[in-house]
Amino acid sequence: MASNTQSTAQTILIVEDDEDMVTLLQFFLEREGYHVVLAKDGRQAQQLIDTLSPPKLALLDVMLPYHNGFELVTHIRSKEPWREVPILMLTADSAERDIVRALDAGANDYIVKPFNPKELMARLRRFLKAA
Amino acid sequence: MGLPSDAIRILWVAGVAEVGVVFALLTVVLILHIVKSIQLRRRARFHAVWRPLLVQSLTDIPKAVPPVSSRETMIFLYYWNYFHESLLGQDKMNGLNELARLAGMDRAAVKLLGAKSVSKRLMAIVTVGHLQERTAWSDLLTLAQSAHPIVSLSAARALIHIDPQAALPLVTQWIGARTDWSPPKVAALLYQAGSERIARPLSEAAMRATPAMTIRLLHFLEVTRCTAALPAVRTLLTRKGTKPAVQVACLKLIGQFQDPKDLEVVRSYLQHSDATVRAQAAVALGANGTPADESRLITLLSDAQWEVRYQAADALAHLPFMRRERLGEIQAEQTNAQAKHILEPFLIGTRRA
Numbered sequence: 001m002a003s004n005t006q007s008t009a010q011t012i013l014i015v016e017d018d019e020d021m022v023t024l025l026q027f028f029l030e031r032e033g034y035h036v037v038l039a040k041d042g043r044q045a046q047q048l049i050d051t052l053s054p055p056k057l058a059l060l061d062v063m064l065p066y067h068n069g070f071e072l073v074t075h076i077r078s079k080e081p082w083r084e085v086p087i088l089m090l091t092a093d094s095a096e097r098d099i100v101r102a103l104d105a106g107a108n109d110y111i112v113k114p115f116n117p118k119e120l121m122a123r124l125r126r127f128l129k130a131a
Numbered sequence: 132m133g134l135p136s137d138a139i140r141i142l143w144v145a146g147v148a149e150v151g152v153v154f155a156l157l158t159v160v161l162i163l164h165i166v167k168s169i170q171l172r173r174r175a176r177f178h179a180v181w182r183p184l185l186v187q188s189l190t191d192i193p194k195a196v197p198p199v200s201s202r203e204t205m206i207f208l209y210y211w212n213y214f215h216e217s218l219l220g221q222d223k224m225n226g227l228n229e230l231a232r233l234a235g236m237d238r239a240a241v242k243l244l245g246a247k248s249v250s251k252r253l254m255a256i257v258t259v260g261h262l263q264e265r266t267a268w269s270d271l272l273t274l275a276q277s278a279h280p281i282v283s284l285s286a287a288r289a290l291i292h293i294d295p296q297a298a299l300p301l302v303t304q305w306i307g308a309r310t311d312w313s314p315p316k317v318a319a320l321l322y323q324a325g326s327e328r329i330a331r332p333l334s335e336a337a338m339r340a341t342p343a344m345t346i347r348l349l350h351f352l353e354v355t356r357c358t359a360a361l362p363a364v365r366t367l368l369t370r371k372g373t374k375p376a377v378q379v380a381c382l383k384l385i386g387q388f389q390d391p392k393d394l395e396v397v398r399s400y401l402q403h404s405d406a407t408v409r410a411q412a413a414v415a416l417g418a419n420g421t422p423a424d425e426s427r428l429i430t431l432l433s434d435a436q437w438e439v440r441y442q443a444a445d446a447l448a449h450l451p452f453m454r455r456e457r458l459g460e461i462q463a464e465q466t467n468a469q470a471k472h473i474l475e476p477f478l479i480g481t482r483r484a
Contacts, residue, residue, distance in 0.1 A: 020182075020213055027186045116219040117189070 011035045011055040012124070015045040015072060016090065017064055021113070025059065028117045029124075042067025049075055054082045057127055060107075061090045062098050073105040086127035090115075177206045185214055188230035189223045196233045204239050208254045211236065215261045228262050237262055244270045253285055260289025268293060275301075280311040284320070291324050299329060303336040306351060307344030318354045326355040334363035342374045349380035358388055369396065375405035382408070386415030394419060401427055406436035413439065417446025425450065429461060432470035440473040448477035 012034045016022050019040075026036050037055060039045035043066040058076060062069040069089055076082045089102040089110040099110050108127060111120055184193055199207050211231055215224070231237055236258070243255035244267060256274060259267040271293070274286035287305055290298035302324075306317055321329050330352065337348040345367070352360045361384075367373060368381035382400060385393045397419075400412035413431055416424050428450075431443035448458060455478060462474040 020210070021217060023182055023186060024214070024217060027189070031190070114217050114219050117223070118220060 010128075011037055013037045013039065013045070013048065013055045013058040015039045015042070015058070015064060015069070016061040017041055018061070021061075021090075025120075028120060032121060032124075041065040042069075042072060045072050046075060049079055049082055054085045057086045057088065057124060059088050059090060059111075059124075062092070062095070062102065070101055070105045073102060073107050077106040086130075088123060088127070173202065174206055177203050177210075181207065181210065184230065185210060185227070188226040189214075189218070190226065192226055192229045193233070196230065199234050199236065199239075201239075204236070204243070205251065205254060207231075207234065207236055208240065208243075208258050212254065212257050212261065224261070231258070231262060237264055240264070241267050241270070244274065249279065249282060252282060256282070256285045256289050260285075260292035263293045265293060272301075275305065280309065280313070283309065284312050284316055288320050288323065291320065295324055295328060299324065299332045300336075303329070303332045303348070304340075306333070307336055307340045307348045310347070314350075317351060321351060321354055326357040327359060330355045330357035330359040331363075334360040334367075338363055338367055342377050345377050346380045349377070349384055352384055353387060356387070358390070360384070361388055361390065361393075365393065365396065375403070375408050378403070378405075378408050379411045382411040382415045386411070386418045389419040391419065394421070394424075398424070398427060401431060406434070406439050409434065410436070410439045410442040413442040413446045417442075417449045420446065420450050422452060425461075429465075429470075432465065432473060433467040437473075440469060444473045444477050447474075 010033060012029055014022060014025050014029075014036055016025065016038075017040050022038060022040070026038070029036050034056075037048065037052070039048050042064040045060075045064070046067060049072070058072075060069040060072050064072070067075075073087055073089075076085060076087060086109075087107045089099070089107045091098045091102065091110050091112055095112075099112075102110055109123055111123060180197055184196060187193060211227060214227055231240075240255045240258035240262065241264060243251050244259065246252050246255065252274070256271065258264075259271065268290070271286045271290050275283050275290060277283045277286070283305070287298070287302045291302060302320070306312065321333075333348055333352050333355065337345045337352070340348060349364070349367075352364070364381050364384050368378055368385065373381075378400065382397065385397060394416070397412050397415045400408050401416070403409050403412065409431065413428060416428065420428070425447065428443045428447045431439055432447075434440050434443065447453060447461065458474065458478055462471055462478065465471045465474070
């Protein structure tokens, strides 16, 4: 779990258990100047949500050890300082049910894997501008 | 007292053998542990060097890269393909491909196409596909004929990656013939090739194929949802000698596209001698019928076959203009008890006026 010592002005939380996917996401986000906080499973993510000040955006995978992405969305939406954090879900291709479930749980948008980096950044910018 | 000493000797030999087996197993476990540790260390070393280079190649192609040993080839190909399969967009493809060529992995992958191990062959097939490696074309053609369904399907996918124009006429024929290819994987392959591009060659292959192959190809045409397939499907439906099973598949497709031009042809199959054709014609009409089709479907409510009666009732209930009140009237007008009965469940689901 990366520690969050920097300002949360442009911090993005990534919750993803696939190390290689984390490398890719981190690369694209840091290249655009965002500070990335990582959690590799649902339990670490819950600890971060309970202890850290809210980031500008949370990028959550659906399939995670301990607590899945849907549970994390519910947890975020129930925590006062985190309640308004925009949430983008990372879902597998053609997982239509996952997408509906995530949006119903309170996620703001979703990205389907495999993803286009330009599309990912465009979707992120949309929420970060609004924030 | 020979027996006890014999028994002791046998027990002693058995004990020694048991200890020997335990030691042998321990040695195997130890060797496996050492091999695994070496593999993990090698993978970690490879990661440390190559992960930044792979990521960097997505934006800037490095000028020089460290050599990849033959032992590291499969690790490289695994991660390189992972990156390819995780991202979309032409930009990343160029960078990753350039990096693989710099590392000599294009030649390594072509060489691996002839590997005995299926996993190595599959990795090589996927790699040359992503690399759009034309020198691998003839090898891929051979692999696409392989009896192994995953190897042959992967080779077909790689051929489409390399040259869709040249590959599609071949691949469409194989799709019809290879009943061992997984339908969802074939659907994914068609999706990757692009509906507009695949619909015509697929429908043309259906025209020339045997009835069994034609049905299979027509089912895959449903996936494309592309109207470019319709002219061939219409010809196939009305062609003399077309088998009822093929006509059913054609009517299913025509019903899906809902082109008003096809209504007259669909109507002509409502009185077909084969019940499955009549039932499918009713389905097609239900998707696209006009008020004039109401009476035609009502006639089918008294058909001798349950399937036809059921599909006619379903089609009637789902006609765009149908309301519950009208369906109730139709039921009341029926003198045939089976026709009355078959409408019963549809009265509940139909919209009120």
